[in-house]
Amino acid sequence: MSDTHDFDLIVIGAGSGGVRLARMSAQYGARVAVVESRYLGGTCVNVGCVPKKLFVYGAHVGDDLEDAAGYGWQVPKEHISFDWPTLVANKNTEIERLNGIYGQLLDNAGVTIIEGTASLTDANTVKVGERSWTARHITVATGSWPMLPDIPGKELILSSNEMFYLPQLPREAVVIGGGYIAVEFAGILAGLGVDTTLLYRGDLFMRGFDGDVRRFLVTEMEKKGVRLRFNTNAEAVEASGSGYIVTLTDGSTMSTGLVMAATGRQALTEGLGLEQLGVEFTVSGHIQVDDHFQTAVPSITALGDVIGTPQLTPVALGQGMVLSRRLFGDGQGDMDYSFIPTAVFCQPNIGTVGATEEEARDKGHRVTVFRSEFRPMKYTLSGRDERCLMKLVVDADTDRVLGAHMVGPDAGEIIQGLAVAMKAGATKAHFDSTLGIHPTSAEEFVTMRTPAG
Numbered sequence: 001m002s003d004t005h006d007f008d009l010i011v012i013g014a015g016s017g018g019v020r021l022a023r024m025s026a027q028y029g030a031r032v033a034v035v036e037s038r039y040l041g042g043t044c045v046n047v048g049c050v051p052k053k054l055f056v057y058g059a060h061v062g063d064d065l066e067d068a069a070g071y072g073w074q075v076p077k078e079h080i081s082f083d084w085p086t087l088v089a090n091k092n093t094e095i096e097r098l099n100g101i102y103g104q105l106l107d108n109a110g111v112t113i114i115e116g117t118a119s120l121t122d123a124n125t126v127k128v129g130e131r132s133w134t135a136r137h138i139t140v141a142t143g144s145w146p147m148l149p150d151i152p153g154k155e156l157i158l159s160s161n162e163m164f165y166l167p168q169l170p171r172e173a174v175v176i177g178g179g180y181i182a183v184e185f186a187g188i189l190a191g192l193g194v195d196t197t198l199l200y201r202g203d204l205f206m207r208g209f210d211g212d213v214r215r216f217l218v219t220e221m222e223k224k225g226v227r228l229r230f231n232t233n234a235e236a237v238e239a240s241g242s243g244y245i246v247t248l249t250d251g252s253t254m255s256t257g258l259v260m261a262a263t264g265r266q267a268l269t270e271g272l273g274l275e276q277l278g279v280e281f282t283v284s285g286h287i288q289v290d291d292h293f294q295t296a297v298p299s300i301t302a303l304g305d306v307i308g309t310p311q312l313t314p315v316a317l318g319q320g321m322v323l324s325r326r327l328f329g330d331g332q333g334d335m336d337y338s339f340i341p342t343a344v345f346c347q348p349n350i351g352t353v354g355a356t357e358e359e360a361r362d363k364g365h366r367v368t369v370f371r372s373e374f375r376p377m378k379y380t381l382s383g384r385d386e387r388c389l390m391k392l393v394v395d396a397d398t399d400r401v402l403g404a405h406m407v408g409p410d411a412g413e414i415i416q417g418l419a420v421a422m423k424a425g426a427t428k429a430h431f432d433s434t435l436g437i438h439p440t441s442a443e444e445f446v447t448m449r450t451p452a453g
């Protein structure tokens with residue numbers, strides 16, 4: 001490898017994709033540096049997947065305490081209290097531990113960590129503070145940042161970033177948005193006892209998910225006490241005493257103790273100096289790359305949230321693996337975006353892989369649908385009124401399972417296994433010939449025999 005540069009590769013951004021790329025490239029023998037201005041581990045570790053899941057677990061404990069009585073445990077309500085600062089502090093300790101592990105992983109791989117904000121001064125030079133380093137390849141893995149709605153009072157609205165460090169929980173909260181983060185935080189807040197209203201601008205939230213999943217989630221979230229207001233958006237927010245007044249699109253107002261928006265995330269590229277070097281951008285502001293993560297500038301590649309592919313940690317990790325092999329391995333390999341499984345940690349969880357019924361029909365498949373709804377066994381003794389939905393979308397001509405969708409406890413855990421089968425080309429006949437694990441909810445996926453009407 002060339003010695004004329006300080007490094008073979010400088011990665012800008014130590015998030016999921018950047019760290020994976022840096023470590024894998026170092027294992028191929030490349031001299032690698034990674035520049036990070038905030039925290040090791042990026043959004044996922046610090047203000048995303050990991051702390052969110054810890055909060056979801058925390059919120060779920062409330063349900064478990066309620067369910068205890070049906071199993072004979074006496075947990076008097078007056079003995080139950082919840083301390084938000086304890087949850088936040090314990091979460092922070094865990095995140096610091098993970099930050100340390102990320103540092104160790106990079107150190108052990110021989111990757112140089114440069115702390116600070118990077119900008120590119122030419123196609124091979126990265127400047128951080130007063131110092132500059134050159135590299136044969138530069139990869140931009142700077143991720144994304146929450147976008148807030150551009151309405152009066154925008155400065156009073158919190159994003160998910162701040163929610164992870166709230167000093168105290170409000171009594172009431174308004175969540176704006178109808179995607180992953182909005183439903184996850186609405187579930188967390190409601191689970192922790194906050195009177196929660198979710199505002200979504202369209203007819204039905206979770207656009208892009210299967211229609212049955214979206215409708216089922218409405219019922220289940222409402223049972224958990226989340227107020228869902230569709231075809232309603234926030235038009236303005238103003239401070240009022242210790243809380244806020246939100247003006248809605250229908251002209252009415254509501255008072256609340258907290259306003260959070262989860263209205264999408266934009267690519268984080270400001271200040272990098274990419275435009276001047278000729279890097280091109282998509283209309284949505286993402287860095288334009290080809291199938292091999294190559295930007296318009298030969299020495300500059302980009303991956304992760306910043307390129308506008310699905311904003312999911314495993315996607316960025318996969319891209320990091322592929323790009324390291326392309327740059328420093330045998331130069332082969334492509335990222336495969338088929339059958340990306342995903343879970344939404346709303347309550348109950350959504351797990352999904354493959355085509356929705358709507359997508360399958362739109363693509364011209366003749367579709368057979370199998371659907372099952374039931375009360376999970378765990379809730380029989382506790383009497384909890386929560387149901388589970390499972391759905392398979394099957395190509396009627398080839399018998400191939402095109403999509404698997406679930407709303408219910410541990411949906412992500414269950415769908416992960418199905419994703420392997422579906423990636424391997426599983427047909428409905430394969431599902432039918434697979435024995436169930438009894439008694440589980442998951443076995444329903446291999447025992448659905450009658451097509452939905």
Ligand code: NDP
Pocket residue numbers: 148149150176177178179180181182184200201202205206207233262263264265310311312342343344345
């Ligand atoms: P999403 O793109 O999932 O959802 C954004 C939501 O905000 C949509 O309902 C959208 O409505 C709505 N919206 C957009 N602009 C406005 C506006 N100006 N006013 C009101 N509503 C608006 O974004 P999130 O912020 O929820 O999450 C970002 C991404 O992060 C996700 O797409 C996902 O890829 C990733 N993520 C993954 C998680 C996981 O794997 N569990 C968890 C959290 C995030 P409409 O549908 O009408 O456009």
